[in-house]
Amino acid sequence: MSRTSSPAPPGAAPALRPVHAWRDALATVAAALVTMWVVATLGLWAAGAGALPSGSFPRVVAATVVMAVGGSVELHGDAGFLAETDAAIDVVPLSVTLAGALVTSAAFLAPLRFRAVADSREMLGRVGRTAALWLLAMLLLALVARHTFRISVGGGIIEDIGEALGATPKVGFSAEIAPTMGFGLLWLLAVLAITFLVSHRAPLPSRLLRFQESVRPPAYAMLLVLLCYVLIALVIGLITAITHGHPAETVAVLLLGLPNLAWMGLGIGMGGSWRGRVAEGIGLPMPRVLGDVLRVPGGGDATLDLGSLAEQDGRVWLLLPLAAVLLLAAGFLAAVHSPARTKHWRHALHMALALGLTTLVIGLLTRVAAHYGLTVIGVGDLGEGLGGDVFLRADFLPLIGYGLLWGLVTGFLGSLMARRVRHRGAVTGDGPTGRDQPTGRDRPPGPDTGRGGP
Structure with a gap:
């Protein structure tokens, strides 16, 4: 009795040879890291970090990339018995993060762009190979992201004594290796998961096709809202750079930090708030109103909310209608790409x-926490700029509550607005069943449709 191999699913590609599979994974990792490195380099250079001493600039760039993927960077000080230094930082440079996420998604999907259905084993293999190379890259970044700077205490006899006794503050x-590798891996897996949630070019295993009707349209709409906010903030920022010095x-x-500010604008426009503080002696690049x-x-x-920001600049009130327009458009777009039989409340x-x-x-992503201080012979923080605190965190319960409320309202209104568009060409349920009859548009996309989502 002869053995026959089972045919491959329609729309699926033949199995990749190992060399080609690892090549695709390497291309994804390299493209993401190069993109994040370039964005971080340009941003730090514009912030003045290019003047850092002792060839430390590349190491600062590496630390920025580590923080962009959720890694942990520990600050430490050493000043002998004359002085103590204390520093900590927790911030995500989301411009670097977003650039890396978009390139990672595009590079990972590039070999799959002509596919309609994916084999589960093949997709797990692709993710596994990419994750293995990504972990290696995180290890190398963590080893590079480390440096020590000397701190001047303003000259005079204290600094002379410190130099003589080998107690100059530093x-x-x-980068902490284990947390950087762990959180970096979670970042990659989250990016790939979101990619398959929102992209119609991402082929899904046949078992998951039925979930895309309810998951992909709203997820895709939320991604577009976030990107629209970033694009609007980019235009405003460029105009500000040209006209305001x-x-x-x-x-x-x-x-x-462009997405940090843009996405805070979304939350504040919906009624959410952040609490924070910036010490007087710390000069951080941020919009004047903040x-x-x-x-x-x-x-x-x-x-930070609409009221407090509007006291400084009345144009902040525009965040409210902007949120209303974009979220209503998102609700409409999600409804258009959802099956016609989906009820308004659902x-x-x-x-x-x-x-x-x-x-x-x-x-979670827009949090900021930083502290640095210098105490010499047990006497406080010395001098302007030698100590201070920065923190910023969201009021989560109100923020999420407003998100749920806005989602309900704009989702329902968007579904009403899209009713005629969605039902165009459909047979509606005015008969005995009282339900919409699914059309070809509503069937889960499969090999015969050649589409994977909205």
């Missing part, structure tokens, strides 16, 4: 869950 940074500082913000609110006399905490629920998760992610 502060440095080093200080172009280098503005470009540094654009290349390092600095005016966060620099509270006496070092107290400030609240579509509203899908949008509420999608926007609630989006606001949770925004709150």
Whole structure:
């Protein structure tokens, strides 16, 4: 009795040879790292980090890339028995993160662009090979991202004594290897998962095709909202750089923290708020209106919301109608790409869950916590610029609550607006069943459709 091999699923490609499979994984990892390195380099250079001593600039770039993928960078100080240094930092440069995520997604999908259905074993192999090379890259980055700087205490007898006794204050940074590799791997897996959630070019295993009807349309709509906010903020930033002076500082913000500000604008426009503080002696590149609110006399905490920001600049109120327009458009777009039989309340629920998760992610990614201080012979923080605190964190419960509420409203209204568009050419349920009859548009896409989603 002769053995016959089972035919490959329609739309699937033949198995890759090992050399080609590893080549694709290497291309994905290399493209992502090069992109993040270039964006971080340009942003830090615009911020003035190119003047750092002792050839430390590449190491600072490496540390920035590590933080962009969720890795951990530890700050440390050493000043002998005369002085103590204390420093910590927790921030995600989301411009670097977003650039790397978009390139990772595009590079990973490039070999699959002509596919309609994917084999589960093949996809796991692709993810596994990419993850293995990514872990190796994270290890190398963590080894490079470490340096030590000498701190001047302003000259005079204290510094002379410190040099004579070998107790000159120093502060440095080093990436923690295990957390960097662990969180870096989670970052890669999250990017790939989101890629398959939102992209119609991403082929899914046949078992998962039925989930794309309810998951992909709202996920795709949320991605477009986030990218629209970044694009709008980029245009505003470029105009500001040209017309208001200080172009280098503005470009540094654009290349390092543009999504941080843009996505906070989304949350604040919906009614959410952030709490934070920036010490007077710390000069950080940030929009003037944020600095005016966060620099509270006496070092107290400030609240960033529509009211406090509008006191500094009335144009901030435009964030409210902007959120309304873009989220309503997202609800309409998601409804258009959903099956015609989806009921309005169900579509509203899908949008509420999608926007609630989006606001949770925004709150987690836009956190900032930094502290640095110098104490000499047990006497306080010496001198302006030698000590200070920065922190910024979202008020999560109100933020997520507003996200759920806005999702329900815009999802329901978007579904109503898209009713005629979605039902064009469909046979509606005015008969005995009282339900919409699915058309060819509503069938889960498979090998015969050649499509994977919206």
